Amino acid sequence: MAMREKWLRQMASLVLGTGFLLAVSVAQAGAALDAVHEKGKVYLAAAASLAAYNDRLGMLVNEALQEEGWEITKYKHSTASADARFIVLKNLNADSWEPTYTLAVAGTENTKDIKTDMKLGKVWFTGATQAEFNAAGAATNVPDDKPKVHKGFYQYVQTAIDAGEDGHPIYKALMSDPSQRLLITGHSLGGAVATLGGARLLLAGVNPAQVEVLTFGAPAVGNAAFKQETEGKLALERVVLDGDPVPGLVQKFGGGYAQFGKEVRWQEENYMHQKPHSMAVYMDVAMKDYYRALQEAEKAGEIVTPRQSEGEGPKAYVVPASFKLPQEMEGEQPFMQQVMERQYRRALKGYVLADAAAATPKGDLEAAKQAGCQWLVRTEVQVTRLRQEVNGHVISLNQTVYRVADGRLAATSDYQSSTRELTPLVVIMHLTRNFAKDGVRWLDMPQKG
Template identity: 40%
Template sequence: MKQLRIYISKLLIVLWCLMLLASHAGAGEDYEEAHTLLLAARACLAIYSDRTGSLAYEYLEQEGWEIQPFIADGDIDDARFLIAKKEPADGGQPLYILAIAGTETLKNVKTNLTLGQVYFAGRTPEEFAANAALKHMPDTVPKVHHGFYKYVETAFQAKVATKDNSTPRLLSELLLENKDRKVYLTGHSLGGAAATLAGARLLSLGVQPEQIEVITFGAPAVGNQAFVEQFAPVLPVTRVVIHGDPVTGILQGLSGYEQFGREILWNSREVTHKGQHAMVGYLDAAIKEYYDKRHKAEQTGLLTLPVKLAAAGAPSVYVSPARNDLPKELQPEFWYMQQAIWDEYRRVLPGYRLAAAVPESVMRDQAVAQGCNLLVVPEISAHKLKTRKNTYYVTLDQTVYDTATGSILYMTSFSTSTDNLTPLGALIHNIRGTTADNGKWLNAPPD
């Protein structure tokens, strides 16, 4: 009996260790997926031509992404998309994201309303065009939304410019030539539907399934049951849906349309979203999902965030936790705003040190003890516009102190309205603006 108890105890220990390892591995995989979804969401917003799209585009470039925007003119629709490329620091394969715009123009609206279906099959562009022109095809063959098909057809006419100014190439040609190259196809709304069809078309043209992955945000269904049966087993599709988004199910109410792929369901707070379908809302949710999953990966020891090394002779910076002066309804946003501030400081302040949460009266002494000659104190506040529902001015104040004397060296203040942004998005815009002024104090330390 004693030996049986020992055996059971050992077995329980082994099972506990296996469960712990599985939990850690799961946290790492969740973080990697959340990071990929965040990159896709940012690229989706960057393709839009409004202010929020311009900001997303600018931020990607600041972080080292090479971006090529395209507008392909078609008889029925104009397809807007971009290809973003980033070389990894470890010298591995570059990362590619192809993001397709959603509804922006009157032509896009007409595309959405072109509800008939066309036969979807072929091994060459010419075969696809010929099959799509066939009439009265039975529902037993793969058929897709006519307007979405034309949108993708227009996009596939555009060619990817090469870095050495040689002859531009079609995306399918580039993938077929380099089997190690992988592309994330992504889009919001109409763009998500187009990304799904683009993935199916690339597979039909001979691209391998492991070379592409489709990520959509608030996208409607694109094809019939036969289309789903053919491509669901081979085309990796992740569909991100904010709870209550009406667009994702709009075509399923009509006969002949089915969704497929893995669905990820997110929620958004009323105070942060601009309607359940807005891309800024999807990006807001993606940022929060990323921070949640990253925090868990850090807690399990799977992730340590890097800090850039400071150059010799550069000032050492001590960064205080942000002061929180948000109204009650925005308090749930503060933790995410704090993460965004730290991320930006991590990006632009080489060798910075993050202060512990201690009383401000001893913060300067801590900075001196750590060998830092600059102390940076950010503060987040917001006030609501009484005449606008869920509209705030989010403000970020930053004060830079000389730790030797306690004197203020520099102060900045940025405010951004949430007219077209979420509160978190407004804060991110503020911190980007704030750190753009760093050269005025970081490169000119006191004597």
């Protein structure tokens, strides 16, 4: 149990430890940088949605977010109708493009949540106060030309309104300061509740410009009249993975429901995960989209990612990793390389991240000497398919460190993990986090032994 908890803690830390903004310098503002901000927001929403879950991994991700500088408040309130659970993130050092608050609602976790999902009947959704909403929700024989929503999701929202001793902290903050902005997010059930929560805030008088909703794999929440009344007022983006059945379940079994808002379709590689509804897969794709946006911004000259550290300290010359990947995983290589470089930037006191063009005729050691480095770091990544498991792989990383002065071997480390419960990119993040935490002891070793 202790070993598994340590592994989960390391994995959670590095999932968020990659940072929603890498260590980059802004060269000029433009469309590519705007895309980085937009993808960074989705990445943040995915991480927050993962952290909202009440399982052990969710709690560890929550802790990791706090380590990254996010102030987090947890809310929980239970009634006979629903168990409302959500977290509120506030970044005290938020950039202008980031929301002031991020509210993430937990998805389906327990029996009461399942019962909430199954309450497919509709109730009237209107009112400016809690009392007015309660009265509308209790009304009978409401015609279908009125805005009506999923009864279970409605009860969850009404329960969530009462969560916490501070009453309505987000509502009060938004109403008292028009510059405050809120991103509401969630996965599955959490996404449905996030949608209704956003609509509820607007009806309560919050400026629509202050509220944005971003969901992952969320089902429809209301009828055509609700869609007509809410669409165009509530900024809603729905992220849906191809093959995820949940976004269409309510329409299939309940009838009379309609999705609305901007739908963003993502594709999932078959080898990554067997369950396309998994929040882990949504997180994986969010990370990749963010890294792609960073690459495009670099190509456009709008950001500059450092290839060399500044300041004092021993410098390590890190050559590009070598990869042995099965054909279906070759597309992961550039993302794995970026994740590994990010971890080296975080861990090393001084570094030069080489690229293929930096090689000299005399080899890496000579290039390291010319760069003024004291250590040469080589990394090998090998992926082996598990025949007895569908979509199962074992990923192995080997790190070898040499003294540049004499070319002697200084240290070596081996790490290994499977993709049984995680996507390949998250496994790489886990293993390189081990490099960053455990594999840099050689920095303080003498140069000559």
